[in-house]
Amino acid sequence: MSGSIDFYFDFSSPYGYFASTRIEALAAKHGRTVSWHPVLLGVVFKTTGGAPLPMVPLKGPYSLRDFERSARFHGIAYRRPAQFPLATQLAARAMLWVRQTQGDAKAVEFANAVYRAYFVDGADISQADTIIGVAAGLGLDGAALVEGAGSGSIKEALRADVDAAIARGVFGSPFMIADGEPFWGFDRFEQLDAFLKNGSI
Amino acid sequence: MSGSIDFYFDFSSPYGYFASTRIEALAAKHGRTVSWHPVLLGVVFKTTGGAPLPMVPLKGPYSLRDFERSARFHGIAYRRPAQFPLATQLAARAMLWVRQTQGDAKAVEFANAVYRAYFVDGADISQADTIIGVAAGLGLDGAALVEGAGSGSIKEALRADVDAAIARGVFGSPFMIADGEPFWGFDRFEQLDAFLKNGSI
Numbered sequence A, B: 001m002s003g004s005i006d007f008y009f010d011f012s013s014p015y016g017y018f019a020s021t022r023i024e025a026l027a028a029k030h031g032r033t034v035s036w037h038p039v040l041l042g043v044v045f046k047t048t049g050g051a052p053l054p055m056v057p058l059k060g061p062y063s064l065r066d067f068e069r070s071a072r073f074h075g076i077a078y079r080r081p082a083q084f085p086l087a088t089q090l091a092a093r094a095m096l097w098v099r100q101t102q103g104d105a106k107a108v109e110f111a112n113a114v115y116r117a118y119f120v121d122g123a124d125i126s127q128a129d130t131i132i133g134v135a136a137g138l139g140l141d142g143a144a145l146v147e148g149a150g151s152g153s154i155k156e157a158l159r160a161d162v163d164a165a166i167a168r169g170v171f172g173s174p175f176m177i178a179d180g181e182p183f184w185g186f187d188r189f190e191q192l193d194a195f196l197k198n199g200s201i
Helices: A014-020 A023-029 A041-048 A059-074 A089-102 A104-119 A128-137 A142-149 A152-167 A186-198 B014-020 B023-029 B041-048 B059-074 B089-102 B104-119 B128-137 B142-149 B152-167 B186-198
Strands: A005-009 A034-038 A175-178 A181-184 B005-009 B034-038 B175-178 B181-184
Touching (some): A005 A014, A005 A023, A014 A104, A034 A089, A034 A104, A034 A152, A059 B181, A059 B186, A089 A104, A089 A152, A104 A128, A128 A142, A181 A186, A181 B059, B005 B014, B005 B023, B014 B186, B023 B034, B034 B089, B034 B104, B034 B152, B089 B104, B089 B142, B181 B186
Parallel strands (some): A005 A034
Antiparallel strands (some): A005 A175, A175 A181, B005 B175, B175 B181
16 A cells, blocks of 8 residues: 555544654654644534533543653653634645645645644644744745735645545544544554555555 | 552543454453443543544544544454444443442443444444343343443442542543553553553553
């Protein structure tokens, strides 16, 4: 088997962030590449009836604890952001614009930088100023990026991507699809690893 | 550290079943014992707004697939039951009656037998006949068990147990609490293992 692993994530998802720090190494180990797809869980939840974790009684407080514990367990830098969750349309659209204008490698670099800004440095990535700063750190023209991210074609591209993700059954973050096999959650990386190794589980 | 690990589960939960096959060995490895607490997710969901997995759009079909894949991955016998999910009041009350009349070891034996009847043999454990058969297989008086399970005191005991579980933050199955630290899901057994080993994560 070969082919790219589809990696769906929301920029506001801690488990998506954890997965983002490991997905490329996991794929490379099996000679695979990764296609990064930013999605909007807020849109997905309209289909599934889901809700942001912190808002769910009992599960909310547990989740905040599990984010920190899971980060320590896996040795991933993480600090609970003051704003959580937050709107990720701008970050997602910006990533699509970077891909369109700078290519995929730069877009992935941008995604990693956005995740770090949010979950390590505690920046409010829903704000244009933050996104501009992240872009500048990668040598990108932040003003052009924010303008491009707000264009009708990019908005439509993200909308189409999210619809396509839902049509493929994506309901959470992170969500990986390899050779048609779906895996939900950073805690399914072991199964994804076994699947990529053996072609089945 | 010493002391018992609280293990909360619903008899209709595949992940609870998976956990039930491993929790005693995990505890024993660290010189711990396990306190088994059957709970009713239907009651819990009234607090959290949760819903049975198969009823959630997108997540439902994925979950059915994940149950089977996770069972294979971990080498646990599992067959998707025809009736799923189903009411587990009778099974939970019966377990409490077995504990009250036969002691804890027999109650755990009964719980394991109920889980096997449901998730390996495909029996409908919401039915009294099934529970009577499971009891008989363990040398218990099935008719006395079903009568005892229906008594006001046992019903009240289960109600109190479920309320106590919710008060401790239990919102899913399986749910483990060790030295005050909560762990949700069979996929947190690695973290529970590390916590029991090191006293922290």
